[in-house]
Amino acid sequence: MIVQGTSVGLDVHARSVVAHAIDEDSGMVIRETLVPDAATIVSWLQGLxxxxxxxxxxxPTGFGLARAITAAGMECVVAAPSKLQRPAGDRVKTDARDAAHL
Structure with a gap:
C-alpha cells in the first residue's frame, strides 16, 4: 500500500520562511511565505x-524548528546545502526556488 501525504521544502531565514508543498495525492502545489515562528509554521504544516x-x-537559524516539527509528529530532515544536487546550469537562486528544490 502506498501512503500518500504532503512533501514540503522550507527555505528558512531569520525574517521569513518560504514553504513549497505538494499534495502527493492530488498533485496540488502550495507556496506560502510564513513568519519565522516555530508554532506558526507547525500550525500551518498541521493543516496539510x-x-x-x-x-x-x-x-544560522539552528535546529529549533526541526525539533518543534518532530515533536509535532512530522518527519523533518535538515539538509546540508553543500550536499544538495543542483541541475546543471541552475544559477538563479531565490527563496522560492530553494524551497521547491528541497
Missing amino acids: APPVRLAYEAG
Whole structure:
C-alpha cells in the first residue's frame, strides 16, 4: 500500500520562511511565505494532508524548528546545502526556488 501525504521544502531565514508543498495525492502545489515562528509554521504544516514529510537547509537559524516539527509528529530532515544536487546550469537562486528544490 502506498501512503500518500504532503512533501514540503522550507527555505528558512531569520525574517521569513518560504514553504513549497505538494499534495502527493492530488498533485496540488502550495507556496506560502510564513513568519519565522516555530508554532506558526507547525500550525500551518498541521493543516496539510498527512503524513507530512519535509526538509529544509541547515543554516544560522539552528535546529529549533526541526525539533518543534518532530515533536509535532512530522518527519523533518535538515539538509546540508553543500550536499544538495543542483541541475546543471541552475544559477538563479531565490527563496522560492530553494524551497521547491528541497
